[in-house]
Amino acid sequence: MGFLILVFYTHTEYSACAIWITQGKLYILFFVYLFLTLGTTVALISVLDKDSGLNGKVICSFNEDVPFTLSPSTQDNMYSIVTKSNLDREKQSIYDVTIVAKDAGVPSLSSEKSITIVVSDVNDNNPEFSASPYTYYIFENNSPGASLFSVMASDCDEGDNSRILYQMLRDGKDNTKLHSFNLNINSENGDIMALKNFEEKDSYDIDIQASDKGSIPFRTVKSVIIKIGDTNDNPPEIEVASLSSAVSEDSRPGTTVALISITDLDSGMNGKIISYVAEDSPFTLTPSIQDNMFAVVTKSLLDREQESRYDITIIAKDAGEPALTSEKTISVFVSDMNDNSPQFSLTPYTFYITENNPPGASVFSLKASDRDEGDNALVSYRILRSESSENKVTSFLNINPENGDILALKSFDFETLKTFQFQVVASDSGTPSLISNVTVNVFLLDQNDNAPVILYPVSSNGSAEVTDHSLFGLDRYTGQIRTLRSFTETDEAEHKLVILVKDNGNVSLSATATVIVRIVEPKEAFAASDVKSSTKVEVENNVTFYLMITLGSVSTLFLISIIVLIAMQCSKTTADYTSKYLQETNYDGTLCHSIQYRSGDKRYMLVAPRMSIGSTIVPGSHANTLVLPDRRRASEEVRAIV
Structure with missing residues (x-):
């Protein structure tokens, strides 16, 4: 009597090998199942008996309790090995079974053979993470590329079905997109590395996925919480949000000249900022309605004539240990207002003119200056004339309105005029115009232009x-x-x-x-x-x-x-x-x-x-x-x- 075990059924979902058993020898029998359900035929067994009649009719059975059964086939001496329960490779992957074949002769003759049925793996298990939940504590100042921590998942399957690939999700929660740019994960071993320092928050919640390498992979997603321990490694950052190029010198105290943003990437006390304007300055910082925004405002009246430009140094200092400090200097120019009248270099002026001066020539010059600038400092001159007989001499004088040169329109004679006085007005070009007056005293100097005249009595040498x-x-x-x-x-x-x-x-x-x-x-x-x-x-x-x-x-x-x-x-x-x-x-x-x-x-x-x-x-x-x-x-x- 001999056994022939054949695999006659093939399917895309499983495959099988045949093992010949003859004359009591077991060669090999190995089945690989990808997916088996209850009542699935594993193989066909043909039992050969050289006798005939009842002596050649064979009955086969298992001599032990196994999850398989032998079902007679429609063909003589043929049996099907059929699963009578679901197989679970993860519980038992190898079955050693003995098939007993008896003929119907008297006395009955029997034969038994042992075969090994190996249950192959089917990817029917998800990867499982070793801990739940994952919470890790790290410091923010890790070197880029350094390993922060590792996650680990396992799979009960075998082969590729148990090999795990790790991936950081980029389309999960809102914050995972941002954090995925800060972190990187080793897909083979689950090591998580920092791409740069963490400064935005003091904790992060990211999603990590573990998937096997099966033909139809199974996946598991795990949430990982990262707690960041802050170190004071970032000085405050000062940015100028807006700046007025100039502020008028008549601005009232409290006038805003610039908006400053001051931030610190650290957290806790390391991120608390104290800011102020350095040195004695007519400017100060006031908090704005927006967080981390400050306004640079005037705290006293300005005077362009004393200071036309201010270099304002803003200092920001955090509360960390040791404290870190930043500085930012902005320049503010003070625009001019017409608040200064022209000032003459002398008051009054006293000039000495030699008689017989050439008509139309300049005899002397006045000069007035204005501490303002631009048109407010542009000075023009004019002679203050009146109808009184005492100032009739001014009708013979003219002044250059641009440079203050005084011209005499006629020659003066010391013998008829010894001295005279008049006033000059200097006005700027501001709106409204400011003026100032100055008195000019002129004394004529005698020239020897008259020969002696002898009278009686004579009083000359x-x-x-x-x-x-x-x-x-x-x-x-x-x-x-x-x-x-x-x-x-x-x-x-x-x-x-x-x-x-x-x-x-x-x-x-x-x-x-x-x-x-x-x-x-x-x-x-x-x-x-x-x-x-x-x-x-x-x-x-x-x-x-x-x-x-x-x-x-x-x-x-x-x-x-x-x-x-x-x-x-x-x-x-x-x-x-x-x-x-x-x-x-x-x-x-x-x-x-x-x-x-x-x-x-x-x-x-x-x-x-x-x-x-x-x-x-x-x-x-x-x-x-x-x-x-x-x-x-x-x-x-x-x-x-x-």
């Missing part, structure tokens, strides 16, 4: 050319002509004196006059006074009137002179005078101040008669007349009758 140096003398500082002695009978009746007068200018100017002194008797002097009768009729009355006053005055002076001469005669003293051109000798008379009058085109002066040595010729005598030159003539003879 001079010299005299005389015919008799022993009779007359000239004081070079006062211009007084004096007699040096008394007249005698031998003296000439007429003496010619040439007077030279010079000034002390750089270029000295001079003038000359000729004085003729004639010695006459008293009656001749009166005759000379009658010359006035030859004048025109229309001036006679005036001359007579002035002559009467003059004669009365001269008479009075004559009496006084007599008294003085008597006193001088008694004292017997003489004056000592020197002259540049005459020898300094004692003289006894003086041709001094006298009374002048005009008759026609001539002028006359009355002097006293001859006197003794030490006396002066006293005007007022009716018998003495000095003829003086007319001022309208440059030089003419002056005749004196003594």
Whole structure:
């Protein structure tokens, strides 16, 4: 009797191997099942018996309790091995069974053979994680690429059905997308590595999937919680959200000039920030309505003229140990307001101008400055004019409105104008315009542009050319002509004196006059006074009137002179005078101040008669007349009758 075991049934879901058993020898029998259910035929067994009839009819059975059964087939001596319960490879993967075959002969003959049925794996188990839930504690400052922790899953299947692949989900919860960029997982061993430091939160919840390598893989998803232990490794970050390029100097305290964002990637106390403006500054930080936002505002009034630009340093410091600090400097410019009027460099101005200045030329210049800038500092000038007679001189002045140069439209004459005063107004171009005034005092300086004019009495330095140096003398500082002695009978009746007068200018100017002194008797002097009768009729009355006053005055002076001469005669003293051109000798008379009058085109002066040595010729005598030159003539003879 022999056994033939065949696998006659094939299916895409399972496969089988055949094992020949003959003459009591077991070669191999191995089945691989991918998926088996109750009543599934595993194989067909053919039992061969060489006898015939009842002796050749065979009945087969298992001699033990196994999850299989033998079912007779429709063909003679054929049996099917059928599962009578579900197989579970994970509980028992190998079955050693014995098949007993008995014929129907008498006595019955039997044969048994042992076979091994191996249950192959079917991927019917999900991967299972070793712990639930997963919670890990790590520090934030891990080096990128370093392993943080590992997850582990197992599968009861075998072969590829038990090999696990790990994957971090990227389309799970909202936060897994973000965290998947921070973490990476080793798909073979489940090691989770950090791609960068963790700073956003103090904990993370991520999803990790474990799947086997079966043809139809089974998957399991596990939630992993990561607790981050913070270290103070991030200084505060200061960012300028908005900044005004300039703030007006008239801004009220509390005006916002910039918005600042200050953040710290650390958490807890390491993320608490203290911020302020460094040093003494007219600016301060105030919290905004938004988290981590601060406003830079003015805390006092600004003055562009004192400070036109502020470099504001903002300091942010966290509360970690040790504390980390950051700084940010922003520049704020102060825009100008027209709050300063022009200021002159001097007040008042005093200028000295030499007379005979060229008309239309600049004589002096004013300068005003404005502490503002731009148009607010653009200064223009004008002369403040009035209708008063005192300021009529300003009509001859003009000013350049751009640079303050003063121009004289005519020449000034020191002999007619010594000084004058006016005001200049400086105004800026701001809105509204601000002005300021300054007083200008001008003094004219004399030039030597007038030659001396000889009048009587003469008060300039001079010299005299005389015919008799022993009779007359000239004081070079006062211009007084004096007699040096008394007249005698031998003296000439007429003496010619040439007077030279010079000034002390750089270029000295001079003038000359000729004085003729004639010695006459008293009656001749009166005759000379009658010359006035030859004048025109229309001036006679005036001359007579002035002559009467003059004669009365001269008479009075004559009496006084007599008294003085008597006193001088008694004292017997003489004056000592020197002259540049005459020898300094004692003289006894003086041709001094006298009374002048005009008759026609001539002028006359009355002097006293001859006197003794030490006396002066006293005007007022009716018998003495000095003829003086007319001022309208440059030089003419002056005749004196003594």
